[in-house]
Amino acid sequence: MNRIDGGVTAAKGFEAAAAAAGIKYQDRTDMALIYSEKPCKAAGTFTTNVVKAAPVKWDRAIIERKLRPQAVIVNSGIANACTGKEGMDCCRKTAEAAARTLHVDADSVLIGSTGVIGMQIPMDRIEKGIRILAAERKADRESGAAAAKAIMTTDTRPKEAAVTFEVGGKTVTIGGMAKGSGMIHPNMCTMLSFITTDAKISGKALRKALSADVEDTYNMISVDGDTSTNDTVLLLANGRAENEKIRYGTPEYDQFCEALHYVNETLAKKMAGDGEGATALFEAKIVGAQSKEQAKVLAKSIVCSSLTKTAIAGHDANWGRILCAMGYSGARFDPEKVTLFFESSAGKLKIIENGVAVEYSEEKATEILSQPEVKVTADIGEGDAQAAAWGCDLTHEYININADYRS
Amino acid sequence: MNRIDGGVTAAKGFEAAAAAAGIKYQDRTDMALIYSEKPCKAAGTFTTNVVKAAPVKWDRAIIERKLRPQAVIVNSGIANACTGKEGMDCCRKTAEAAARTLHVDADSVLIGSTGVIGMQIPMDRIEKGIRILAAERKADRESGAAAAKAIMTTDTRPKEAAVTFEVGGKTVTIGGMAKGSGMIHPNMCTMLSFITTDAKISGKALRKALSADVEDTYNMISVDGDTSTNDTVLLLANGRAENEKIRYGTPEYDQFCEALHYVNETLAKKMAGDGEGATALFEAKIVGAQSKEQAKVLAKSIVCSSLTKTAIAGHDANWGRILCAMGYSGARFDPEKVTLFFESSAGKLKIIENGVAVEYSEEKATEILSQPEVKVTADIGEGDAQAAAWGCDLTHEYININADYRS
Numbered sequence: 001m002n003r004i005d006g007g008v009t010a011a012k013g014f015e016a017a018a019a020a021a022g023i024k025y026q027d028r029t030d031m032a033l034i035y036s037e038k039p040c041k042a043a044g045t046f047t048t049n050v051v052k053a054a055p056v057k058w059d060r061a062i063i064e065r066k067l068r069p070q071a072v073i074v075n076s077g078i079a080n081a082c083t084g085k086e087g088m089d090c091c092r093k094t095a096e097a098a099a100r101t102l103h104v105d106a107d108s109v110l111i112g113s114t115g116v117i118g119m120q121i122p123m124d125r126i127e128k129g130i131r132i133l134a135a136e137r138k139a140d141r142e143s144g145a146a147a148a149k150a151i152m153t154t155d156t157r158p159k160e161a162a163v164t165f166e167v168g169g170k171t172v173t174i175g176g177m178a179k180g181s182g183m184i185h186p187n188m189c190t191m192l193s194f195i196t197t198d199a200k201i202s203g204k205a206l207r208k209a210l211s212a213d214v215e216d217t218y219n220m221i222s223v224d225g226d227t228s229t230n231d232t233v234l235l236l237a238n239g240r241a242e243n244e245k246i247r248y249g250t251p252e253y254d255q256f257c258e259a260l261h262y263v264n265e266t267l268a269k270k271m272a273g274d275g276e277g278a279t280a281l282f283e284a285k286i287v288g289a290q291s292k293e294q295a296k297v298l299a300k301s302i303v304c305s306s307l308t309k310t311a312i313a314g315h316d317a318n319w320g321r322i323l324c325a326m327g328y329s330g331a332r333f334d335p336e337k338v339t340l341f342f343e344s345s346a347g348k349l350k351i352i353e354n355g356v357a358v359e360y361s362e363e364k365a366t367e368i369l370s371q372p373e374v375k376v377t378a379d380i381g382e383g384d385a386q387a388a389a390w391g392c393d394l395t396h397e398y399i400n401i402n403a404d405y406r407s
Numbered sequence: 408m409n410r411i412d413g414g415v416t417a418a419k420g421f422e423a424a425a426a427a428a429g430i431k432y433q434d435r436t437d438m439a440l441i442y443s444e445k446p447c448k449a450a451g452t453f454t455t456n457v458v459k460a461a462p463v464k465w466d467r468a469i470i471e472r473k474l475r476p477q478a479v480i481v482n483s484g485i486a487n488a489c490t491g492k493e494g495m496d497c498c499r500k501t502a503e504a505a506a507r508t509l510h511v512d513a514d515s516v517l518i519g520s521t522g523v524i525g526m527q528i529p530m531d532r533i534e535k536g537i538r539i540l541a542a543e544r545k546a547d548r549e550s551g552a553a554a555a556k557a558i559m560t561t562d563t564r565p566k567e568a569a570v571t572f573e574v575g576g577k578t579v580t581i582g583g584m585a586k587g588s589g590m591i592h593p594n595m596c597t598m599l600s601f602i603t604t605d606a607k608i609s610g611k612a613l614r615k616a617l618s619a620d621v622e623d624t625y626n627m628i629s630v631d632g633d634t635s636t637n638d639t640v641l642l643l644a645n646g647r648a649e650n651e652k653i654r655y656g657t658p659e660y661d662q663f664c665e666a667l668h669y670v671n672e673t674l675a676k677k678m679a680g681d682g683e684g685a686t687a688l689f690e691a692k693i694v695g696a697q698s699k700e701q702a703k704v705l706a707k708s709i710v711c712s713s714l715t716k717t718a719i720a721g722h723d724a725n726w727g728r729i730l731c732a733m734g735y736s737g738a739r740f741d742p743e744k745v746t747l748f749f750e751s752s753a754g755k756l757k758i759i760e761n762g763v764a765v766e767y768s769e770e771k772a773t774e775i776l777s778q779p780e781v782k783v784t785a786d787i788g789e790g791d792a793q794a795a796a797w798g799c800d801l802t803h804e805y806i807n808i809n810a811d812y813r814s
């Protein structure tokens with residue numbers, strides 16, 4: 001497996017573009033296109049929120065009917081959620097406009113939206129944006145990067161990842177882009193993420209690979225505990241690598257899963273580290289668990305705790321809050337068997353052993369917790385299973401961003 | 408039912424005191440005593456956190472053995488949680504010291520602690536504090552108020568409530584005090600709350616009344632989603648009102664429950680409104696539900712959402728976040744049947760009808776949301792059940808308080 005620079009245009013036969021359509025933001029791009037020269041096999045996972053945005057309903061229907069998408073139209077600024085019949089009409093009209101301009105079928109157009117809930121999207125601007133996107137689409141590195149930038153809302157950095165691996169002498173590429181900074185909470189998949197691959201792969205293998213990996217990547221991040229109405233992960237495979245077809249359960253499938261996992265985990269960690277107002281990526285790792293499920297529940301609870309997150313913001317080794325968050329997670333464990341470490345580029349420090357504090361240097365702990373990526377590892381002394389979750393610190397900037405987001 | 412001024416000394420035969428013992432805070436009182444001239448029947452509910460503080464374990468054993476408590480010793484500053492065997496020894500020594508000084512049995516002494524997790528409590532200061540408390544205890548209004556003040560940590564206001572009602576010509580009083588500002592989340596009972604009554608009441612009736620009412624009061628508040636290691640509600644009844652004994656299932660029992668509910672709800676709302684950094688008490692009410700359980704899950708989800716809470720801090724009528732929080736609550740409902748109102752002392756405004764926005768004045772909405780108590784009511788149009796939950800806004804001050812709590 002070979003990590004490479006790139007995003008949604010890294011795989012063969014995929015083009016991308018960005019456009020400034022003035023949907024809500026001015027003076028920046030706010031629409032993106034992913035276009036495949038060939039129709040794709042597709043897999044998708046969507047928000048579990050009862051309140052589902054119109055584009056989530058639109059995409060899910062296409063994925064469930066096993067249609068062959070060829071384009072994805074994304075806008076940032078307005079979520080098209082809680083918009084009733086008018087919101088669904090907007091999806092249909094968007095797909096029809098893209099279909100006319102790109103010469104594809106309307107039901108091969110997937111749609112992603114992110115931004116304010118409850119506002120209607122101005123269709124005339126969407127149509128203008130689609131014309132720009134269609135004219136500008138290219139397969140180069142820059143176009144992929146421009147698309148990754150156009151889908152940002154409160155994100156401070158675009159998020160891309162790409163990787164290649166060999167299948168029977170053919171190079172297969174998986175690349176992706178994602179956005180997500182607020183309303184991020186681990187429950188199914190909680191943001192927009194678009195992954196493209198030129199792998200030739202069976203539909204079953206594609207769907208299995210995505211649904212399994214989402215559980216260990218996007219579902220293990222949290223910024224603020226709010227599961228969005230718009231969460232979408234789409235995985236498109238156009239077969240252009242011309243490898244022998246990858247089938248479920250084969251060694252090549254395992255290779256594909258490993259590469260997909262790298263792209264998904266990288267994008268998920270980038271989202272957590274760029275959480276609204278965040279100054280640090282915060283990883284919680286549970287080792288010595290009886291089961292992976294137990295480890296996941298404990299790890300998630302730590303990164304979701306407001307008190308843990310504010311302690312990280314203050315570079316304060318307040319380990320009591322971490323044990324407290326593990327305690328109310330719903331998972332059983334023996335607090336008196338827990339050994340806990342803080343770790344970062346500044347070193348590793350044991351803080352508690354068998355549930356009570358050891359003598360440690362508060363200064364050293366503060367230094368460790370002042371780095372841009374910090375990690376807490378709790379060994380619960382029960383078995384061999386482990387899991388990690390990713391979040392961020394909770395800072396004043398989160399309040400600034402969200403106390404007045406709409407205006 | 409008659410609402411009166413007062414707290415834990417409102418009921419006959421209860422005394423209270425406060426002491427400055429220097430446990431962690433200096434220049435303020437940090438220990439409190441509640442003393443009953445007669446042994447009490449007692450009920451209690453405790454944190455569901457797997458990590459339980461030593462005093463929680465101590466109290467639970469006394470309540471489960473149906474012993475007759477006569478005193479409660481509370482300290483603020485150190486939680487005595489994650490303190491291992493030394494922490495349990497501290498409880499035993501505290502009870503023994505109080506027993507000697509107050510001339511009661513050690514297993515009639517309940518203990519409450521709140522503050523930093525993981526530190527050991529200095530026993531010499533506790534013993535000094537107990538001597539002061541025993542010497543100063545009085546049954547007057549001021550002593551109750553002083554105790555309510557001594558148990559505060561990051562609270563900005565003491566929290567008391569009291570009420571009287573008549574049983575067969577005898578006046579029965581219920582009064583209480585509580586503390587709680589951070590690490591507050593609805594799951595069993597999430598703070599320290601001490602309720603005293605002079606009612607003569609059967610042990611069964613006392614326990615039933617408390618466990619039922621906790622579900623609708625303390626369990627319906629949230630400040631930050633963190634369920635503490637120390638949550639404790641204690642209800643002590645000394646029988647000094649000399650009423651005919653109240654038994655479970657009688658009309659007098661219903662009267663007792665109504666009065667207890669008033670005290671519990673008042674204290675719970677005071678805690679929510681005084682959440683760390685809060686500028687507003689935020690009530691979410693669900694009406695038109697199929698069941699009370701459905702209404703509770705939806706209401707809780709609204710007051711727990713970081714995004715809803717920051718919107719309230721910004722006086723921003725961001726109703727999309729409220730529908731979003733209802734959507735990921737886990738309860739089923741039809742978003743397209745929801746009608747939603749904002750309400751406060753500044754008026755009441757319909758914001759959405761059947762899931763989409765109506766035309767409303769943003770200015771008026773901002774005015775309504777700028778009051779110290781704001782309320783959102785969502786009618787989900789399915790039935791007659793309803794429930795309320797209480798929280799607060801999420802502000803910069805929450806970050807200030809928690810990013811550096813220990814130092």
